[in-house]
Amino acid sequence: MPAVLALLCPQEDARHLGAVLAAADRELVVVTAADTAQLERTVAEAGGVDRIVAFRTDSIVPADLLRQVPGPSYNFHPGPPGYPGRHPFAFALYDGAAQYGVTAHEMVERVDAGPIVGTLSFPLPDRPDADWLIDRTYTALVQLFVILAPQLARIGTPLPRTDLAWDQRRRCTAKALDVLRALPPDIGSEEMERRVRALRSVRHQGIRPHLTLHGRKFVLEEE
Incomplete structure (x- = not known):
């Protein structure tokens, strides 16, 4: 039977990302979901999946669902390892960061804490606009997804881990955002x-x- 990959992403990204994965492996079956509830239904209807890939989503994949998958599942985080959590762009702009980027990592129970399998970085101009950075980050996320797609489609083989580590000192939590606001x-x-x-x-x-x-x-x- 062909391998099944569940793609958790916004609806507007599903078709494009699915096509990228299909180009990497024509035999791969890709099912999509827009949020956690839909993902759980999709996995149940498929009788289980071989890999979950999350892209540009605020939805959290439950730990029990991750445990149902035979090997690692992956998330594409819209920030570099130095900014785990939600709305990382805001904290990077506040810090006056000169460099930004995106991160692909294994999903574990704690959000944005799993082993890192890929990054892509880019320099920031002086005093960048928030929405400009959001757009540039999305472009980098797609680029990193395309780079890693052949490995993501190779279901039986985990992606090689890098030596990079998350910097949890600047974790972008709701509490930290409230303080900033x-x-x-x-x-x-x-x-x-x-x-x-x-x-x-x-x-x-x-x-x-x-x-x-x-x-x-x-x-x-x-x-």
């Missing part, structure tokens, strides 16, 4: 500009900075 009333102009630049994203309006005064919350609007 909450502007203190006495914030200076330089710190205000750093936070606004990091969090001003048209596509991620829910992460915009806010100021609370006298029990009322004021959220930054797009200029």
Whole structure:
């Protein structure tokens, strides 16, 4: 029987990524899912899968589902190893990073903690825009996926691990994002500009900075 790979990704990416995998192995069966619930149904309907690959998704693959897969499953993270977690672009912009990138890694129970199997990095211009960085990151994710697709399609063989390691000191958690978003009333102009630049994203309006005064919350609007 042909091997079955489950692809967890946004619906708009599924057709393109599926075609890339099909070009790597014409016998490979690729099934797709847009979120965790759909993934669980898809795996059950397929009678199990041989590999799960997650790409550009906020959905978390449950540990018990990972254990049902014979070998490693993989995730494509929209940030470098130095920024594990959600919305890594915001923290990199706040830090004034000169370099950014994307990471492919084995999925384990803890999010963005498994062995790294590939990275792709690129330099950042001076004072980059958040949405520019999101677009550039997406391009790098697709590039890394295309590079690794022949190995991903070779179901019986795990991808070689690199010597790279995650830097968990800068983990991008919801709590850390909330701290970054909450502007203190006495914030200076330089710190205000750093936070606004990091969090001003048209596509991620829910992460915009806010100021609370006298029990009322004021959220930054797009200029």
